[in-house]
Amino acid sequence: MRNSRDFGDLATHLAARYRVIAPDIRGRGFSDRDRNFNNYRIPVYLEDVGTLLAGLGVTSVSIVGTSMGGLMAMVLAATEPALVARIVLNDVGPEVDPAGLARIRGYAGKTAPVKSWAEATAQVRALYGAAWPGLPDSRWEEIVRLSYRANAAGLLEVDADPLISEPLKDWKAVAPDLWPLWKSLGAPILAIRGATSDILSVSTLERMKREKPDLRTLTAANRGHTPLLDEPECLAAIDEFLAAGA
Secondary structure, rough: OOOOHHHHHHHHHHHHHOOOOOOOOHHHHHHHOOOOOHHHOOOHHHHHHHHHHHHOOOEEEEEEEEEEHHHHHHHHHHHHHOEEEEEEEEEEOOOOOHHHHHHHHHHOOOOOOOOOOHHHHHHHHHHHHOOOOOOOOHHHHHHHHHHHOOOOOEEEEEEEHHHHHHHHOOHHHOOOOOOHHHOOOOOOOEEEEEEOOOOOOHHHHHHHHHOOOOOOOEEEEOOOOOOOOOOOHHHHHHHHHOOOOO
């Protein structure tokens, strides 16, 4: 899952004050599927993002990065410090909890196509119910309709190339150790953690704060991996953080 449409509410919210660029990363959403699944890796994704920003004439950007997007944001800030002004990390840090990555490996690319929206909703609830407790049925249905599309056979499937899961077999490529560059990041950072996250642990967040005392943090209640970023406390924190750099 996780395509640009997942963040439509946040994008609309921010677009009232900022220029918003919400790309579909290679292999997801409206972006093409790659014939070589070995290109579904962070270095290639970063090349894509660099090409996109250059083509749009963007010379300074604040990034809201969820999960892998946050890993990309940190690497980009380290390699292109003049480009990255501010970073919002959504439930990810320099170290990924092995338990959470193992859970994601267990389902990524393995969600079978289904015949109905009800079946698709059941699939998503089974995968994310623990991360998003208390969501009304209407919100679940919205999430599903943003995350699935009909294939050539008329079945509903996750709107992403199943082969994006192949690189997950390479632990270090998917979850690199970014502690060596963490202290060097000059851009201000807001780290949002889901209270029950199995990707960004409490101990990792505490170490992030120790090594980067100016780090801003927020723990989103009743959220696992990842907060949806439509939660009032998340929106308020993001607004305040981005406004500080305006």
